[in-house]
Amino acid sequence: MNRWLLWLPLVLFGLFFGAVAIGLMMPKDNIIESKMVGKKMPEFALPAAIEQRPALTSADLSGGKPTLLNIFASWCVPCIAEAPQLLELQRAGVEINAIASRDTPEDIANFLNRWGNPYTRIGTDTTSKVQLELGSSGVPETFVIDGNGVIVHQHIGDIREEDVAMLIKLLEEAR
Amino acid sequence: MIAETGLIALWLAAALTLLQFALGAIGLRAERDDYYAAIRPVAVAQGVFVTLSFVLLIWLFLRSDMSVKLVAMNSASVKPLLYKFAGTWGNHEGSMLLWVTVMGLAGAFIALFERSLQKRTLVATLAAQAFISLGFYAFLLVSSNPFERLFPVPAEGQGLNPLLQDPGLAFHPPTLYFGYVGLSVAFSFAVGAMITRDVGPAFAKAMRPWVLGAWIFLTLGITAGSYWAYYELGWGGWWFWDPVENASLMPWLAATALLHSVTVLATRDGLRAWTLMLAVVAFSMSMIGTFLVRSGILTSVHAFAVDPERGSFILALLAIYIGGAMALFALRVGTVKEGSRFELVSREGALVANNLLLSVILALVFIGTLYPLLVEAVTGEKLSVGPPYFNLATGPLALLLVAAMAAGPLLRWRRDNPKTLLNRISIPLLVAAASLFALVIFTTSMSILSLLGLALAAGVAVASFAPLWRRNLRRTPLHTYGMVLAHFGVAVALVGMASESSFTEERLVAAKPGDEITVNKWKLQFGAIEPVAGPNWTALEARMTAQYGGGVLHEITPQNRMFAAAQTQTSEAALLTRWNGQLYVVLGDGDSEGRWQVRVWWKPFVPLIWYGGILIALGGLLAMIGRLRRGFQQRKQREFAEAML
16 A cells, blocks of 8 residues: 555544634624625515515516515514514605515414504515525515615614614615 | 532542553553553542542532532522433533543453453553543543532522433433443554554454444434434424534444444454554544534534534544544554455455445545535635435435445355355345335335335345344354344334335424314324423423324324423424324414414334334344353353463
């Protein structure tokens, strides 16, 4: 056997050691940001989630006016927590569209009856396909979209009271 | 005083370990017989003191002594006794102490009972064992003292992670630990043999029981862990290719390969360098596994006890032990004499095939587990590698491995005739072909992999008993029965896996009390939702009845549990086992209208996965008893012969 081959295990182990040492030194963050921020929204057309609101297509999000796109689900507890903030944004004149992730029409209707409905359009995304295309990895998430359908900002997690002003400012700047 | 005594015992054990290492290292250099003689009692004393320390820690947990920080952080006085006991190792410090305790006991055991190994190799082995233990002692005494006091003393403890409050899981971590420590002993043997260049059948025979023991515990640990994930997480799956699961699978793959190559070394004096390397790799995998779990470097659903600082410490130990052993390997193996040779079609050839396949599977799992980490280190991008990769990459190889397993035991050592092999394996081949034919005709939409898996399992189930054909069953050695049983266990588990993936039926419904749910031939009647309370939890319990066909009515009660101490929710699935499968019912969240999310699976033959695992471990146990008994008898005969001279 070639003598140098005997050193191969040690070399491989050295590579492993290097990789994990770098990994250990890197700051840990578990937030997965979308690669779509700063890019044009992917094309999609989702059917209406409930009867009372129209369906949602990507064309609806490039109508010249900055909007919010909220991804929510009736089975998601933080989505209940952010409901008052969404209503507050709606009262401030913000257009909010929504994608309901992995949900059923009855459950969505119940959820909105109970916690309020701030949405202009609601598309239903039963397989999370569009959600994944947007680069969203969970619910709730909210995207700020400018008038041309470009994603300006991604907010991960529920919208807290202190986030409202920031979102309004971003929407103003996107004009 | 108990805590202080425990700490003193721990320090004493650490000092004795240092002495054990020094005696070995200096003794080997100076070739001093008196040093060789002293190392055995020192190793025994070390084992005694470290065990004392661990027993005292258990006592502190049983007494719920909240003045000890570790107890206060990980226990609660209202906890059932079993979990107070298990709480001892359900945390970082306690589990590290358990690790050194088992290592110390293993060292003491070798010192007391190992007689057939060359003296110098034994001393080198004990010194290597001490060197490994020293790192863990340093870890415990410097940065994770389990006996640290807490002041002021809290009135109540913080409780044990509720997911871990399960009888199966209470014993899952120590089972895996016994496996890891067994591999550390095999590693010490390999290092000892590399130092003295004494690699041969005697070394292999001394190492084999430890490899077998480690392998039995790893098999049981993985089986139990898989079953725990299956019923406690409430996702209905039995293996998720999660980094933590892979961390326990990789040492098992390496140990399985080692187990087979060590047999070649013991029986035929072949595969010397390869066996040494495998012993090093097997222990590396258990250390790497521990590192991956503890450091939190990989994101996992099982993320517990994560602490990057401890991760760095384990990584440093890893670099010293594994890096050192691999450097020693490169330096020394060139000078170890080559073992005896063999032909391709032979028992050795089949075992080499087994080793190569296992190694490739191991490499694939290793790469898949670490790939996200590598990519993040290089590009900063986050991704995860999931079941599609692992199933596709390892599935076909695993089937090949199982096929080799059917043929291997039917081959003769050193050289065999392919034609006679075909003759011997014709019945299993026919059985496999017939099952394949029947499956293709009678089932629809089975994946190729499951189809082949089931057919192969049928063939292997028959082939595994082939080594017993035309043999005098009373004179067949016990370890042969062990092999037969373990190989049959693989076939049984394979049936479970393939039928779970092909025949499972699932229903997800929002049901009100009074509703009926059907899946396959099962009829479930949703009776009511009621609150119930346990010793340290409250739960919402669904009262349901389940009926298979027109059969007996069974009560089932899936629960949604809330634990008081840690504010955590777990789901307790309700399981109903029949001979032909398992009904699996999970109660999800309720909505405002009184409907509850209920998920029901019917999984034909799924328990076979775990029965198979248990059979494999039992086979290992039989083999180990057989080997140990034979070694003992041979020693007695030798002593008798010597006495007669």
